[in-house]
Structures are given as structure tokens and as C-alpha cells.
Amino acid sequence: MRKSVRENLISVLLAFACSLGQPVIAHAEDSTDYHPQSFTQPLIAARGTVSPAGGGAVYLKPEDRCNLVVKEFGWDRGQCGTIDQLIFGFTPEIDNLTVEKPLSDGYVSLADWDSSNRSAEISSIEDSFKESVKAQSERSGKDIRFDGWLVYPQIDKAKNILYYANILNWGGERTINISVSIFDRQGYVPMKIVPVNGNVTSDDVQKIVAASAAAYKPQAGTAYFDFSSGDKIAGYGALGVLATMLGVKYGGAASAGLIALALVVLKKGAFLLLLPLVWLRRLFGRRKKADG
Structure with missing residues (x-):
């Protein structure tokens, strides 16, 4: 059975989250592809740069992250410009980080x-x-x-x-x-941040913020x-x-x-203004249960 766009996205990002060594490219049946990029060099933001905080992180280029929020969250394409960078697995404790x-x-x-x-x-x-x-x-x-x-x-x-x-x-x-x-x-x-662990402590949050x-x-x-x-x-x-x-x-x-x-x-x-991209974390969770 051919995978849907949503399933392809889950597969690709989950593969990176599990620290697989080689980049993976998902080819969705409706040609809306996501191409996660290894985050190994500083990313240019509007008024600064964002540097890697560890290995294994990935990010989406502008067109891919726009496709993501349009397809998964119902945004209009004109709203995509509110996101500056979108990074997954920024640290082992961070599921995703949105720099606005x-x-x-x-x-x-x-x-x-x-x-x-x-x-x-x-x-x-x-x-x-x-x-x-x-x-x-x-x-x-x-x-x-x-x-x-x-x-x-x-x-x-x-x-x-x-x-x-x-x-x-x-x-x-x-x-x-x-x-x-x-x-x-x-x-x-x-910046908006979703931690990997929903039961983080206040001390954990301080480390994530730092x-x-x-x-x-x-x-x-x-x-x-x-x-x-x-x-x-x-x-x-x-x-x-x-x-x-x-x-x-x-x-x-x-x-x-x-x-x-x-x-x-x-x-x-x-x-999204009240909550970051938490649905990706939930999608990961459903995928893990399905594969388990």
C-alpha cells in the first residue's frame, strides 16, 4: 500500500529522530515532498544565526516547512512567512524548535x-x-x-x-x-519549543531554555x-x-x-500561537504505537 503524505512525513522525521546516519527523502504520492536537512552548520535567521546544539538535528527549508504547516495545520501560504526556522531534534530533550x-x-x-x-x-x-x-x-x-x-x-x-x-x-x-x-x-x-518528554520538570525547562x-x-x-x-x-x-x-x-x-x-x-x-507544532510529536507517538 502506498503511503500518504502524513505517513511519509512521520517516517522521515522519525528516522532522523532515531539518528539514522544517512539523509532520507520521502516521495509522497501527490508530489508534496519533504526533504529534511541535517543541521550541522549555523542557519541564517532574519536578525541572527541559530547554531547546532548537538548532533542528529534536522531542519526544513522554507518551501518544505510551508508545505508542512499548510497541509498539516491548515495555514494559508501567506502565513508561512511568520516562521523563520523550524528545527527537529534540536537537542535530545527538544522535539521541535520554531524560531519565528x-x-x-x-x-x-x-x-x-x-x-x-x-x-x-x-x-x-x-x-x-x-x-x-x-x-x-x-x-x-x-x-x-x-x-x-x-x-x-x-x-x-x-x-x-x-x-x-x-x-x-x-x-x-x-x-x-x-x-x-x-x-x-x-x-x-x-521561539516556541516542544519538549520530548511531556513530564519535564521546571529544572529541565531551565536547561532547555538555556x-x-x-x-x-x-x-x-x-x-x-x-x-x-x-x-x-x-x-x-x-x-x-x-x-x-x-x-x-x-x-x-x-x-x-x-x-x-x-x-x-x-x-x-x-x-499554533498558543501551542507549537505539538501535533508532530503526537504523530510520532501514533507511529511508534503502530510499529510496536
Whole structure:
């Protein structure tokens, strides 16, 4: 029996995940092929580079990753440009890492993170996120719930990153969503990460975040500490970035274009702004059960 595109994709990426030595090319019956590339050299991103963190990782070139999100998640091709790089098996602990196109609203001041009402503001953002999850659950007909923070939102000022890990329950299945934003001179670069192990600890998340952030190097002169008087400054602070990472609006944080994309993606049921490419991990799991 000939394999479907979905089955071919699972076979190819699973083969790489199992560290088979030679590249594999899948030929799908409808000519939509995926050609995973061995990740052995730094990848060029919009405002920096992403370097390998270990052996065995692979990535998809732009056309392949666009075919993936269009076919598997129902995106329109015009939305493919929101992804900068898509890497599988980035480290043994990371199933997949999505580096998104950077936000260029200007230098983001982190001063609001030190304000006395930060906890109250994060609670408000969390409430909005819960409402988004509830709405998505109703639209999709799936039981989806926010089960809290595995790692509460925090900023590492030495690395100039904002990150968190939250827990989403999909019909009784626990899924961890790790998000990192790397601040630079022009705004920030968002990353979304799916861990291999759905039962990771907060210490595991810290290691995953550190490895992911360390792999990204900004272009010369664009790092956060390269800020100079006269540079454009964003109309929101770190709390606004957190809201945007979660796909909810907070003051002037989220651009109209991003909110519009969020609504399109949520209506299609892909949920990618709230959750990375977790479905690939689930496909791997179904494949392993079928082969077992």
C-alpha cells in the first residue's frame, strides 16, 4: 500500500529522530515532498544565526516547512512567512524548535517587569489566555484547558530573554508549551519549543531554555546591549511582550497584523500561537504505537 503524505512525513522525521546516519527523502504520492536537512552548520535567521546544539538535528527549508504547516495545520501560504526556522531534534530533550520572524516595533524597555503591580498584570494576562483557550476549546469541540505554569513567566536580564512554560490539557493529555523571547536592539525574536518528554520538570525547562537561547546569536550591532540614544523604542514593555507570546492583547502590545493572524489560526483550529507544532510529536507517538 502506498503511503500518504502524513505517513511519509512521520517516517522521515522519525528516522532522523532515531539518528539514522544517512539523509532520507520521502516521495509522497501527490508530489508534496519533504526533504529534511541535517543541521550541522549555523542557519541564517532574519536578525541572527541559530547554531547546532548537538548532533542528529534536522531542519526544513522554507518551501518544505510551508508545505508542512499548510497541509498539516491548515495555514494559508501567506502565513508561512511568520516562521523563520523550524528545527527537529534540536537537542535530545527538544522535539521541535520554531524560531519565528522577529518583531521590529523597537527596543523594548524591561522597566515594567520591576513594577510593584507586575504580579497583578500577569494575572490579568493569564485570565485573558484562559478565555482564549476556552474559546478555542468550544470552537474545536475538543476539551482544552490551561492547567497552570510549569515555569512562571520570568526574565533573565543577563541573557536578555523572557520565558515561561505552561501546561495545557488536551482531552486529558498533558502538553508542555515552552516559549522564549530574545530581546534585541530592534524588538525581539520569539521561539516556541516542544519538549520530548511531556513530564519535564521546571529544572529541565531551565536547561532547555538555556540551550535554545545560547544557540541564537544576533547580528553584529543588533544585540540588546547595542541600544543607542535615538533608536526606536517600542510602545510597550516586557509585560506586553508576554501577552503577545500568549496570543492575547494587552494595551498596545500586539500589532493588528499579529492579532489578525491569531484569529485566523485559532478559527482554523491549528492553535499554533498558543501551542507549537505539538501535533508532530503526537504523530510520532501514533507511529511508534503502530510499529510496536
